[in-house]
Amino acid sequence: MTVASASNIASSEAPGTKLRLERGPLVTVQKTGTSDRCPQCLMSILVVHAPAPMVCPFCQARMKRDTFTLPAVSAESANLFAAREGTENYRQPAKPITILLTVTIILLLSLAVFLKIYNFTYYWYQPYVNLYSLTVGVFILSRFFLSAFYMAPPDVGYEPTVAVIVACRNEEGSIEKTIGRIYGEGYPHAKLEVVAVNDGSTDNTLADMKRAQARHPSLIVVDFEENKGKRHGMAVGARLARSEVLVYVDSDSFLLPGAIHKVVQGLADPTVAAVSGHTDVENVDVNVLTKMQDVRYFVSYRVMKAAESLFGAVSCCPGCFSAYRKSCVLHVLDAWLYQKFLGRYATFGDDRALTNMLLKNYRILYDDEALATTIVPERWSKYVHQQCRWKRSWVREMFLAGRFIWRKHPVAAISWYAMTVLPMIAPLVMFSALIVAPLTMHKLPGFYIGGVLVVTLLWSLYYLEKTGRPHWWTGFVFVLTYVLFFSWQGYYAAATMRRTTWGTR
Numbered sequence: 001m002t003v004a005s006a007s008n009i010a011s012s013e014a015p016g017t018k019l020r021l022e023r024g025p026l027v028t029v030q031k032t033g034t035s036d037r038c039p040q041c042l043m044s045i046l047v048v049h050a051p052a053p054m055v056c057p058f059c060q061a062r063m064k065r066d067t068f069t070l071p072a073v074s075a076e077s078a079n080l081f082a083a084r085e086g087t088e089n090y091r092q093p094a095k096p097i098t099i100l101l102t103v104t105i106i107l108l109l110s111l112a113v114f115l116k117i118y119n120f121t122y123y124w125y126q127p128y129v130n131l132y133s134l135t136v137g138v139f140i141l142s143r144f145f146l147s148a149f150y151m152a153p154p155d156v157g158y159e160p161t162v163a164v165i166v167a168c169r170n171e172e173g174s175i176e177k178t179i180g181r182i183y184g185e186g187y188p189h190a191k192l193e194v195v196a197v198n199d200g201s202t203d204n205t206l207a208d209m210k211r212a213q214a215r216h217p218s219l220i221v222v223d224f225e226e227n228k229g230k231r232h233g234m235a236v237g238a239r240l241a242r243s244e245v246l247v248y249v250d251s252d253s254f255l256l257p258g259a260i261h262k263v264v265q266g267l268a269d270p271t272v273a274a275v276s277g278h279t280d281v282e283n284v285d286v287n288v289l290t291k292m293q294d295v296r297y298f299v300s301y302r303v304m305k306a307a308e309s310l311f312g313a314v315s316c317c318p319g320c321f322s323a324y325r326k327s328c329v330l331h332v333l334d335a336w337l338y339q340k341f342l343g344r345y346a347t348f349g350d351d352r353a354l355t356n357m358l359l360k361n362y363r364i365l366y367d368d369e370a371l372a373t374t375i376v377p378e379r380w381s382k383y384v385h386q387q388c389r390w391k392r393s394w395v396r397e398m399f400l401a402g403r404f405i406w407r408k409h410p411v412a413a414i415s416w417y418a419m420t421v422l423p424m425i426a427p428l429v430m431f432s433a434l435i436v437a438p439l440t441m442h443k444l445p446g447f448y449i450g451g452v453l454v455v456t457l458l459w460s461l462y463y464l465e466k467t468g469r470p471h472w473w474t475g476f477v478f479v480l481t482y483v484l485f486f487s488w489q490g491y492y493a494a495a496t497m498r499r500t501t502w503g504t505r
Contacts, residue, residue, distance in 0.1 A: 031070050036063035042225040048217035057239040070214040132429040143307045150306035152369045153266035163193040163241030167233025168251030172204040175251045179212040187260040195220045195237040200227030231350050235337045246324045252375040253320045263323045263370035273328040273362030277321040277370035286378050291471035292478045293376045299459045305366040312363030313412035319351040321372035332357040349393020356401045391493035427487045
C-alpha cells in the first residue's frame with residue numbers, strides 16, 4: 001500500500017480517528033471503546049465512533065455499559081485487506097477463439113435440440129426416461145435462451161445509506177479480510193454502516209473483529225457469548241442498522257470494488273425487495289474440487305439466476321453477497337427468525353428462506369455486475385456436508401414457495417415447479433436409463449448419455465467463453481459426481497429434514 005492510499009483510508013475513517021502516516025508502524029490513537037452488555041441475552045455490542053445502543057435489540061432490556069481496549073494495528077497488515085480489481089477473474093479469450101467458441105456453442109445447442117427431437121422416434125421404448133430427458137432438455141435450453149436476454153439493473157445513480165452485515169462463527173482466518181474489503185470497496189463511508197456479529201466463536205474471531213474495529217472505528221461489533229445461529233446474527237444487524245438498505249455478506253466472502261454501489265441499483269425500483277450479486281470462487285486454484293465449484297457457481301448465477309431475473313423471480317439471494325430493502329426485511333423479520341419446519345426451528349437455509357418470504361409480495365433481481373468472491377470447501381468431506389445442508393433447505397423452501405409461486409409470471413412459475421420435481425426424480429430416471437435398460441434391453445442408452453455430454457460441454461464452453469478461465473473441463477467432473485452421488489443426496493436430505501446441525505462447523 002502506498003502512502004497515498006494509506007492517506008485515503010485515513011481520511012475515510014470516522015472523525016476523531018488519527019493515524020500516523022510517517023514511516024514505521026501505523027497505530028490507532030483511539031484505544032478504548034464502549035461495550036454495552038445484555039445479561040439476559042448474553043450479548044455485548046462494542047462501538048467506538050458508532051452510536052451506542054441503550055437497550056437490547058432482542059429483549060429491549062436496558063444494557064450495562066463498560067469500556068474495552070482496542071488493539072494496535074500496523075500499516076503492514078493493511079495490505080492484506082486492500083480491495084483488488086474484479087476484472088482479473090475475467091480474461092476474455094482472443095477474438096478468433098471467442099468466435100470459434102460462439103459457433104461451437106450454437107452448434108451444440110442445435111445438436112441438443114436435434115437429439116431431443118430424435119428421441120421421439122424411440123419414445124415408447126423407454127417412455128418415462130424419454131419424457132424426463134425431453135423435459136430436462138427443454139428446461140436447460142430455455143435457461144440459456146432466456147439468459148441471453150438478461151440485462152443487469154441499470155446504474156441510475158441511486159446511493160442510499162447502506163448497512164453491511166457480516167455474521168459468523170469461528171472464522172478467524174478470513175473475517176478481518178472480509179471487513180477490510182467492505183471498507184475498501186469504494187462506497188462513501190458517510191453512507192456506510194458495517195456490523196460484524198461474532199456468534200459464540202471458540203477461536204480468535206472476536207479478537208480479529210476488534211483489530212478490524214481499531215482500523216475502522218465506525219465498525220459495530222456484536223458479541224454473542226453463546227452460539228445463537230446465523231439468523232440471530234443477521235437479525236441483530238438488521239435491528240441495529242439505521243440505513244435504508246441491508247447488504248448481507250458471508251464471513252468468507254470478499255467484495256470487489258464498486259460492488260455495493262452496483263448491487264443497490266435494482267432497489268431504486270420500489271417493487272424490488274432484494275438483489276443478488278454475482279459471486280465467484282476466491283480459492284479457485286487450490287484443486288479440482290474448487291475449480292469444479294467455480295464452473296458450477298458461474299453457470300448457476302449467469303444462466304439460472306439471469307433467466308429468473310427476467311421475471312423478477314430469483315429463487316435465492318445467496319448469503320455470499322445480496323442486498324435487501326430494510327423495510328421489507330423488518331416486515332418479515334420475526335416470522336423468518338423464528339421459522340419452524342416439522343416442529344423444529346430452521347437453523348440453515350437462511351438466505352433461501354428470507355428470499356421466499358420477500359418473493360411472495362415483491363420482485364427479486366440478480367445483478368451480474370455486482371461482484372464478490374467466496375471461499376468454497378477444499379475437501380470433499382466438507383463439500384458433501386455443505387451440499388446436504390443446502391439440499392435440505394432447498395427441499396423445505398421449494399415446498400413452501402410452491403404455495404404462492406403460481407401467482408407469478410407463468411414462465412417463472414412453470415420453471416419453479418420444474419426445479420422442484422425434476423431433481424427429485426432424476427436419480428430414478430438415471431438408474432433406469434443407465435442400469436435397468438442395459439440389463440433388460442441389452443442396449444446402451446447412447447442418446448441419453450450423448451444428451452448429457454452435449455449439455456455439459458455446452459455450459460462448460462459457455463463458461464470458457466465468458467470468463468476465459470482454463471479449467472472449463474471440470475464441468476464434466478461436476479456432472480459425473482452429480483450422477484454417481486449428489487443426485488441421490490436429495491432423498492437423504494428429505495429423510496433427515498429435522499436435523500438442524502450444519503455439519504461443517
